[in-house]
Amino acid sequence: MWKSGIKWMFLIVGTTIGAGYASGRELWQFFGAESGLAIILFGFLFALSCHVILTISKKRQSSDYLPVLREIVGEKLAYLYDWMIIIYLFTTTVIMLAGSGATLQAFHFPNWWGILVISIPLILVFVWDIDGVLSFNSFILPLLIVGLLSVLLTFALQQDLSFIPNLTKQSNWTAAFPFTALNILPLIAVLGAIGNEVKGKGEIWIASVGSGLILGLISYIYNNSLIQISEQVLLYEIPLFAILHHYPYVMFLFISILLWLAIFTTAVSGTLGLVTRIRTMLKLPLWVLAGAIVLIMLPLTKIGFATLIEYLYPLYGLLNLYVLSALILYPILNRYKTGEK
Template structure:
């Protein structure tokens, strides 16, 4: 049970920690100053929402997100949100591919080498079907989470930062709602695709509480670090590099590799949500479906990494507030 719970926990975290999150760009977009309470609320809302989604998937034994979506938003709005989820997965996967290009540029490689590398890796991953994603998440994510926490705590101690000095005012607490809403929609798609593989309720509890707790801690420490270098963030496409400039070049290389893996796991989750939805219409091999989708996506990456995050993410965060409300109040309106 523990092993299975950790497997789903890493899938949830892998879906959430992508280019925007791991780079710090997404956190800074929503949080920043006076956001300690917002991050605590996010961790609670996130765990609750994941539990409802995964529990529904388990009960329905679902293989794609449509029946779960129908349970959450009702049959009248299912069509609208079906299109929205598909577009969301599509655009965020484009963001991840663009993020891979931006990471390549940080090492003076061509933007297109970074894009080509992630496209090939995604096609190879889906040659092994869904099991490929689950296996790679269990290898990559402990490294990613450990590396990210290490550099953030190292920066906190080196700069002598106080972790709880910003609690006198918490005017940004409402940011918890759009930020949670933003990260919930892809989880409906991804967790809806694995409902037939979940065996027990214990797995669900471990996955949901564990993912909320880990993401809450990382978000809080990360945001606290970014507050200290707020004046420098305008100069960096990827805020994490503003922290890493204080450390040897080897640390930059190590964290950039981990950043790329964060991008890769989220891109893989996005593609998983898309292809499991399309498979009911197209009877072609999974890897070929992935290839066709990626061919369409690649030209759209030229819009730029930070531009995509700045405009797309807040809009989706607001649109998804209805879904978040339904998830948080699900036990109440289900009983009614």
């Protein structure tokens, strides 16, 4: 139970901590000052959403996200959100590829080098099907979480930051809803693909509560750190580099590698959602489908990392609010229906 629960927890965290999140750009876009309560609320809503999605996936024994989506939003709206998920996964994976280019640019390498470095292994990992994705996440996510938390906590202690929110000044608490909603569609896509592998309720609780606590904690510390250097953040496409500016070059290099790996895990998760959905229509190996998708994505990476996040993420956050509402209400409505029977 624990082993499986932690495996799904790392899949969830790996899907969420990507170029936008790990770089700090996504957090800065939604939160900032007076957002402590918003982040605490986000942790709760995220854990609840994961629990509902995994419960439905297990019940449906799904191998792609469409059966899960149908139960959440209904048969008619499922067709609309199916296309939204395809477009979302496609565009956010493009953001991951662009994020890899931006990461290597920080070391004065050409942008296209970073894009090429992520594209080739992104295709190769699917030679091992879904097991390859899960094994990679289980290996790299603990390193990423420890590394990121170490940098943020060290910075917070050096700057003597307070971790206690001023509850009288929490005007941005509503940001929790679009921010949680933003991360819902990739979770449905990825967790819907592993429903036939989930065995019990215990692993669902471990995965959902664990991922909510980890992401809530990192988000809270990260946001507090960025507030202290808000003027410097404007000078960096990747805000994390504004924090790393205060560290030796070795630490900068180490965290940059972990940042790239976070970008890679999310690119893999997004591609996983796409290829498992497309495989229901085209019976081809996953790596062939992944290769075709990456080739189509490459020209779109020219748009730029920060530009994509600035316009696409808030838009998706708002569009997904209905799905978040359906997930929050699902346990209540489902219990009511069960009681009727």
